[in-house]
Amino acid sequence: MDPKHAHLQIKIGISGAAETGHCGVDAYEKGLELGREVARAGAVLVTGATTGFPLWVAMGVKEEKGVVVGFSPAGSEKEHVEKYNLPLEFHDVIIYTGFGFPGRDLIFTRSCDGMLFGCGRIGTIHEFTISFEDKKPIGIYEGDWKTDEVIKDILKNGHRPSDRIIFDGDPKALVEGVVKLVHQDKINRASFHFQPLEV
Numbered sequence: 001m002d003p004k005h006a007h008l009q010i011k012i013g014i015s016g017a018a019e020t021g022h023c024g025v026d027a028y029e030k031g032l033e034l035g036r037e038v039a040r041a042g043a044v045l046v047t048g049a050t051t052g053f054p055l056w057v058a059m060g061v062k063e064e065k066g067v068v069v070g071f072s073p074a075g076s077e078k079e080h081v082e083k084y085n086l087p088l089e090f091h092d093v094i095i096y097t098g099f100g101f102p103g104r105d106l107i108f109t110r111s112c113d114g115m116l117f118g119c120g121r122i123g124t125i126h127e128f129t130i131s132f133e134d135k136k137p138i139g140i141y142e143g144d145w146k147t148d149e150v151i152k153d154i155l156k157n158g159h160r161p162s163d164r165i166i167f168d169g170d171p172k173a174l175v176e177g178v179v180k181l182v183h184q185d186k187i188n189r190a191s192f193h194f195q196p197l198e199v
Contacts (some may be wrong), residue, residue: 006054011174011184012038013046014079015114015127016053016120016147019024023119024144028056031118034141035060037175038116044069046112048104048127049094050086053118058090070094073101106130113185114138114178119145125154135164137181142169 014034020027033056038045039158045061047054049070058068059199070091073079075098081088088094097104109115109130114137115126126153131138142148148167155161168174 009067010043010096010113010179010186011046011111011179012041012059012110013109013115013127013131014038014054014118015048015115015124015131016057016118017124018050018052018054019121020052020119021146022121023053026144027053027119029104030141030143031056032060032063034116034118034171034175035062035066036064036104037171038115039064039066041175041179042174043175043179045161046071046108047091047157048108049080049091050074051122055087055090057118062090067092071104071111073099073104091139092147098112102126112136114182116141116174116178117147117151120147125150127146128154132160132162132165135162137178138165139174139178140165140167141171142167143147 008015017023039061045058046194047058047070049072061068068091072080072094074084074096076096082085097107105127109127115131116139117124118141140148140151166177
């Protein structure tokens with residue numbers, strides 16, 4: 001079998017702040033580099049089709065000619081742009097869920113094989129807790145922001161340890177670690193074997 005068709009590409013989600021005033025001066029470059037590493041790993045990036053940190057990661061993916069899929073809270077492109085004031089740029093596909101932010105978060109995270117978390121606010125924490133409960137492989141990007149520390153506190157005070165969460169400030173190591181965990185979950189078999197018809 002052709003190795004390119006041996007299995008589907010893995011889908012790595014990125015969660016982070018749409019409004020980034022609290023993220024620190026180098027958050028933009030950190031987001032770009034994280035995206036570059038996702039693309040270099042051969043994964044498809046999945047976003048909440050939003051602004052800020054996830055968009056910067058998407059920009060990094062596109063720099064490396066990678067693929068980006070977004071899940072919008074809106075029910076249409078018009079609503080996405082006019083009501084939610086969200087971008088269309090740097091995405092190859094946007095899926096319009098029509099479920100607002102809470103419903104979008106669930107569909108978005110459930111559509112990913114693994115999740116990355118950067119600088120974020122309450123929406124990022126929401127997506128983290130969904131991913132945690134779903135036992136997704138998770139990578140927490142450590143930076144000048146406080147999101148990684150908040151998540152550490154949640155884990156400590158929640159008394160629910162997990163061996164499926166990686167903390168790292170090196171984007172390459174973080175992506176590689178999450179990809180490794182994702183591959184451990186994969187069912188390594190073809191769904192069917194193509195046999196050409198005899199004529």
